[in-house]
Amino acid sequence: MVPPQLPDTMLAVRVEEFHQPYSLRQIPTPSPSNLGPNDLLLKVGVASYCHTDSMVIEGEIAKHPQITASHEAAGTVLATGSSATDFPVGSRVMVGVPFHRCGSCAECQGSEEYKQYCTNGDYFGVTTDGGFAEYAIADAREACVLPDAVGFDTAAPLACAGCTVWRGVLRADLKEGQWLGIVGAGGGLGHLGVQFAKALGLKVVGIDAKDLALELARECGADVVVDARKGTKEVVEAVKGVTGGEGVEVAINVSGADEAAALSCAMTRVHGTVIQLAQPTEVKIPYPELIFRDIRIKGSLISTKQEAERMLQTVADHNVKVQTNFFFGLEEVPKLVDFVHAGKMAGKGIVVVDEEEQRRIKQAKH
The missing domain is CATH 3.40.50.720 (NAD(P)-binding Rossmann-like Domain)
Known part of the structure; x- marks a missing residue:
């Protein structure tokens, strides 16, 4: 399938400097032609805020600033790398937090149970660009296809909080x-x-x-x-x-x-x-x-991909509900952060990024 025509730039919420508030920026849109063999180009549907995001912005776990925030996201596959054969264009997926694991360290070569402990790779939204953007690149080896019964607004908070x-x-x-x-x-x-x-x-x-x-x-x-x-x-x-x-x-x-x-x-x-x-x-x-x-x-750290897939099926089978606080559009991320810092947030704060998804959720809420 021919990749869709994408805009040259996109809106993103960025960590520009440690210990400073997020910045809302127009940055280059990832290009399908630049995908690695195991990469997925996603149109972000929903991304959410996690306690770990505060640790990233304070420089506690990130290698450097200059990244797009949020390691919890779900969206639609627009293009795939040559080896990402399990993800047809149009697939609905939850991202995995590990990103480009090295494949050669003791964790990667050992038990499947501990591969997410690789310290030589990156982590989505922690050490590399994350989900507070209109488009994002995810690692197909860590991503999970969503069951039909699981929406983006449920899946995004599960990517880290749920998996953990x-x-x-x-x-x-x-x-x-x-x-x-x-x-x-x-x-x-x-x-x-x-x-x-x-x-x-x-x-x-x-x-x-x-x-x-x-x-x-x-x-x-x-x-x-x-x-x-x-x-x-x-x-x-x-x-x-x-x-x-x-x-x-x-x-x-x-x-x-x-x-x-x-x-x-x-x-x-x-x-x-x-x-x-x-x-x-x-x-x-x-x-x-x-x-x-x-x-x-x-x-304990986050789930393996296999554990995450079982989690998503459990969510679908048992109607597990995520307590969510909706924010519509990336422009509302500062408002979300203020709510968190003021102690007003019960459950998870999620940002509905995709405009079509925004309309669907707003209609459902009314």
């Missing part, structure tokens, strides 16, 4: 009917984790410290919801009260609060596991949890 907490739930390695605790259960990752866990047949204790977040965790299916503002002692008593006096088998921590990791350990039974997904500067855990109670701590 989905893998956390998988790493919990629990059987149907066992108890999983989620600290931060009403947040952007947490409310998805609750739904994923329920889809896999687990029992869920949701912990949070805001009224709206607690209500969202309850709406998403948490079997028990506990207010962290009551303090560690009361939270642990409440958790033990529903788990036969033992605590949860595994806890997932998606809260960056100083005391969240310690609370996750305290509510977990002896010899249990805590999976740390939140990324505070320091993860603070009292030594008795590690030594006297033998709590094991695991970190």
Whole structure:
């Protein structure tokens, strides 16, 4: 198929300097003729904002500025590289965050479970151009075709937030009917984790410290919801009260609060596991949890492509809902960021980039 005629320039939200607000710029549109063999040229439908984006703009994880922001995006394939044969033009896809992995390091050559840990490649929207643009280049080896039932507004936040907490739930390695605790259960990752866990047949204790977040965790299916503002002692008593006096088998921590990791350990039974997904500067855990109670701590990154494909099918099969806050057009990204910094955001902030998608969603909302 002949690639479509694209404009010479496109609108993009850029990280021009670290520690500075985003810039809205006209930049050159990616050309189909410049695609690598495994590249996809996408017309971006929806992109979303993630906590990691704030780390990028502060220079904590990015190699350099001068990139287009957002590592969570979904869109339509306009052109493909010579080896991207699984993605016909017109395919609806969710991007993968890894971009051009090296293919030769220990992670790339080892188990499929850890290939996303390659540190020699790039990461979409983190170290290379991302999704806050009208068009974007994605890596076909990491991208996933969307099930028909999953829209762009659902898929975009799943590209990182969904993949991260989905893998956390998988790493919990629990059987149907066992108890999983989620600290931060009403947040952007947490409310998805609750739904994923329920889809896999687990029992869920949701912990949070805001009224709206607690209500969202309850709406998403948490079997028990506990207010962290009551303090560690009361939270642990409440958790033990529903788990036969033992605590949860595994806890997932998606809260960056100083005391969240310690609370996750305290509510977990002896010899249990805590999976740390939140990324505070320091993860603070009292030594008795590690030594006297033998709590094991695991970190976890985003999903593999195969795990992400399973996640998307689970979303379709179980009608998993993403709590979204809509912003229409790239011009509204500064407004989105202001909402996040003001603490007004419940769930995920998403930017509907494509004008046709904007019209469709606005009509559906009315």
